[in-house]
Amino acid sequence: MFEQIQRLSIIGVGLIGGSLAKALRAKGGVGEIVGCSRREEHLQQAVDLGVIDRYTTDPIQAVAGADVVVVAVPLGSVEALFAAIAPTLAENTLITDVGSAKTGVVEAARRQLGVHCSRFVPGHPIAGAEKSGVSAARDDLFLGRRVIVTPVAETDAQALTRISRMWQLTGAEVVAMDMEHHDRVLAATSHLPHLLAYTLVDQLANMQTHDEIFRFAAGGFRDFTRIASSDPVMWRDICVSNREAILEMLKAFETHLSGLRQALEAQDAAALQSLFSAAKQARDAYAQASGE
Amino acid sequence: MFEQIQRLSIIGVGLIGGSLAKALRAKGGVGEIVGCSRREEHLQQAVDLGVIDRYTTDPIQAVAGADVVVVAVPLGSVEALFAAIAPTLAENTLITDVGSAKTGVVEAARRQLGVHCSRFVPGHPIAGAEKSGVSAARDDLFLGRRVIVTPVAETDAQALTRISRMWQLTGAEVVAMDMEHHDRVLAATSHLPHLLAYTLVDQLANMQTHDEIFRFAAGGFRDFTRIASSDPVMWRDICVSNREAILEMLKAFETHLSGLRQALEAQDAAALQSLFSAAKQARDAYAQASGE
Numbered sequence: 024m025f026e027q028i029q030r031l032s033i034i035g036v037g038l039i040g041g042s043l044a045k046a047l048r049a050k051g052g053v054g055e056i057v058g059c060s061r062r063e064e065h066l067q068q069a070v071d072l073g074v075i076d077r078y079t080t081d082p083i084q085a086v087a088g089a090d091v092v093v094v095a096v097p098l099g100s101v102e103a104l105f106a107a108i109a110p111t112l113a114e115n116t117l118i119t120d121v122g123s124a125k126t127g128v129v130e131a132a133r134r135q136l137g138v139h140c141s142r143f144v145p146g147h148p149i150a151g152a153e154k155s156g157v158s159a160a161r162d163d164l165f166l167g168r169r170v171i172v173t174p175v176a177e178t179d180a181q182a183l184t185r186i187s188r189m190w191q192l193t194g195a196e197v198v199a200m201d202m203e204h205h206d207r208v209l210a211a212t213s214h215l216p217h218l219l220a221y222t223l224v225d226q227l228a229n230m231q232t233h234d235e236i237f238r239f240a241a242g243g244f245r246d247f248t249r250i251a252s253s254d255p256v257m258w259r260d261i262c263v264s265n266r267e268a269i270l271e272m273l274k275a276f277e278t279h280l281s282g283l284r285q286a287l288e289a290q291d292a293a294a295l296q297s298l299f300s301a302a303k304q305a306r307d308a309y310a311q312a313s314g315e
Numbered sequence: 316m317f318e319q320i321q322r323l324s325i326i327g328v329g330l331i332g333g334s335l336a337k338a339l340r341a342k343g344g345v346g347e348i349v350g351c352s353r354r355e356e357h358l359q360q361a362v363d364l365g366v367i368d369r370y371t372t373d374p375i376q377a378v379a380g381a382d383v384v385v386v387a388v389p390l391g392s393v394e395a396l397f398a399a400i401a402p403t404l405a406e407n408t409l410i411t412d413v414g415s416a417k418t419g420v421v422e423a424a425r426r427q428l429g430v431h432c433s434r435f436v437p438g439h440p441i442a443g444a445e446k447s448g449v450s451a452a453r454d455d456l457f458l459g460r461r462v463i464v465t466p467v468a469e470t471d472a473q474a475l476t477r478i479s480r481m482w483q484l485t486g487a488e489v490v491a492m493d494m495e496h497h498d499r500v501l502a503a504t505s506h507l508p509h510l511l512a513y514t515l516v517d518q519l520a521n522m523q524t525h526d527e528i529f530r531f532a533a534g535g536f537r538d539f540t541r542i543a544s545s546d547p548v549m550w551r552d553i554c555v556s557n558r559e560a561i562l563e564m565l566k567a568f569e570t571h572l573s574g575l576r577q578a579l580e581a582q583d584a585a586a587l588q589s590l591f592s593a594a595k596q597a598r599d600a601y602a603q604a605s606g607e
Binding site for chain 2: 209218238246249259269
């Protein structure tokens, strides 16, 4: 049984924050939802869509009297937000976030949240889309998805339990993970693929015959490059925040790709087939395991 | 009005050859369809599925009396196939192929087909899937898709027209293109993305924690890596056949990716955002143009 959140404060009412608000509302898990963002027109839109009850552009007002504060701003804005709300946070307010990289967020929390750090539960819902903004929010965005929480030494056990239950109420499976491990796993499966897709599309867009090139692209290209439509600011922030882990994966990729190029230069058909076969086997196993 | 093909010979009855057979049959564009492959069980399956009328494992028998021969074998087998059928080809038989790289096929045709080379029309339907085999064949696989033909100096105009009309009957749009240009365009939009997807999946599969890594992969990863389930032999052959153009694109990609890595190492957030924004703009324009 989930004890209702009397007042939920969502800082950053975009796809993720908005979908969480909708999901909790649909399940009766929340009383009042207060939204906070920089741009008033987005907040008014969120009210019009019934995603939030009321709004303020002032983070201090937004967190006043909140049971739970969800920080869903771009990673580059998290530390300033922590700094802004820390002085007025109530002693019973839980804080969580939804950032795609955790180590940087935890370091920012330690620097800025002071005594409130024990009630900060770092979180990351593995959901989202190329779409962004509150108009894309859906109450089933987290249904059947995983939410990773990365508690650290100072994290309060009760805070962790309550935030985990909040996510479970949306239909998500909550998994706890070491934060450095989270950052490496996400660098491999999400951050690096985004960088590769952005790089490829940018390369083709800069070719002389780019109109024709895109014209003859097939379904495989569409799927492969879809993530290059993701929000540039969000991905800039992820890169900066998770720089070390991304660089590690990126360098490993460059080494692998260089090996493939050398096999191609050497016309080593057997090496090419062997690499492709191993990859196909792994991808097919993943498809089966994930019920694709 | 399409003049019916009395006898169509499909050499290589897989996804593409099988789908062409089904599409032409559905439109009444063909009388008898003869299938030829190396493995008899695949051919029997094609008969059982109603894709072909009869079969032989002997290419010479397969092309006997055929109006049109469609060569749909892996690129690495095309030249040997040309060599096998050339001595017995009738003077009115048209030959076409479906290979994903054209220069190598044309060179093989020039070496092997002799006087029949004028009736060889190089073709490439931009359709397909990670799936392969005749069981995946569909009569609407080419509907609304593009088929590129790359006629060369010696190509007979009537042969080109007839093969083009054959593809149009399947619902495809037929576009003529210079063969070297075709090979560069496809290297950029299809061959390079396949190599990147194969490389990434292979890299992750070789990591110690690969089970967990795949477990926390999200939808973006699924889309990005779907093409890594493609047939390894087919892609080995494409790499060997279109080696020069692929290497050109691959080297350009390595340069671009190295630039991105340097921006990340330098924590140059502005450069990252600029690259991501340019890529998103190009990808969004492509999505709009392609009606995605």
